[in-house]
Amino acid sequence: xxxxxxxxxxxxxxxxxxxxxxxxxxxxxxxxxxxxxxxxxxxxxxxxxxxxxxxxxxxxxxxxxxxxxxxxxxxxxxxxxxxxxxxxxxxxxxxxxxxxxxxxxxxxxxxxxxxxxxxxxxxxxxxxxxxxxxxxxxxxxxxxxxxxxxxxxxxxxxxxxxx
Numbered sequence: 001x002x003x004x005x006x007x008x009x010x011x012x013x014x015x016x017x018x019x020x021x022x023x024x025x026x027x028x029x030x031x032x033x034x035x036x037x038x039x040x041x042x043x044x045x046x047x048x049x050x051x052x053x054x055x056x057x058x059x060x061x062x063x064x065x066x067x068x069x070x071x072x073x074x075x076x077x078x079x080x081x082x083x084x085x086x087x088x089x090x091x092x093x094x095x096x097x098x099x100x101x102x103x104x105x106x107x108x109x110x111x112x113x114x115x116x117x118x119x120x121x122x123x124x125x126x127x128x129x130x131x132x133x134x135x136x137x138x139x140x141x142x143x144x145x146x147x148x149x150x151x152x153x154x155x156x157x158x159x160x161x162x163x
Contacts, residue, residue, distance in 0.1 A: 004116060008108055008132050015139040016101040023161040025097060025139070028146040030160070034090040041152055048149050050082035051142045052093050057081040059100045062135055065120060066107060066128060101139075108132070 002010070010018075017026040029037075029048070037049040046054070058081065064071050085093050116129040150156035 003113075004129060005108060005111075005113060008116075008129075008136070009105060011133075011136045012101060012105050012108070015136060015143060016098065016105075019161050022140055022144060023147050025101070025143050025146075027161055028143050028150070029094060032090075032150070032155075036150070036153060036155055037090055037093075039149070039153055041149075046082050046145075048146050049085075049090070049093060051145055051149075052097050053084040053086070054078075054081045055139060055142055056093075056096050056100055057084040058138065059097075059104065059135065062120075062131065063100060063104055063107065066111075066115075 014020045014022070015025060017024050019027050029052075032048065034049075037052075038047050040047045061071050085096065088096065116132070117127055120126050120128055120131045147156060147161075
């Protein structure tokens with residue numbers, strides 16, 4: 001029987017590299033070119049590159065907090081997180097996402113169960129268990145957007161995991 005830590009670990013794996021009920025990040029970005037990653041249907045939407053930048057920003061920020069590492073005050077707003085990694089090469093963007101997800105997995109795996117019951121900050125009533133669940137859902141949501149964008153581009157087939 002899986003305990004809640006096992007469930008969280010499994011969900012992080014599903015987001016990163018283990019397609020299950022939804023396509024994993026690994027499968028969602030497989031074979032993408034930088035040009036495809038930068039493509040936008042319109043200026044009011046985000047590109048795949050921007051979505052991944054946003055995911056890396058928030059995952060790194062909350063991982064630091066989970067590890068009790070101070071984070072700087074957010075400069076700008078949530079919209080600015082979508083351009084967080086514009087200066088990197090495409091392969092570096094993919095690697096950065098995978099690194100933070102692997103770090104999350106190892107950090108949770110090696111944490112005490114009591115950590116999951118702790119509040120994420122003195123100002124918040126949310127526990128780490130609740131916050132991690134939201135982070136996983138946030139990751140899955142944006143990974144789904146990546147697949148949707150690929151479908152709009154015509155560079156996705158149902159054999160890749162979603163019909």
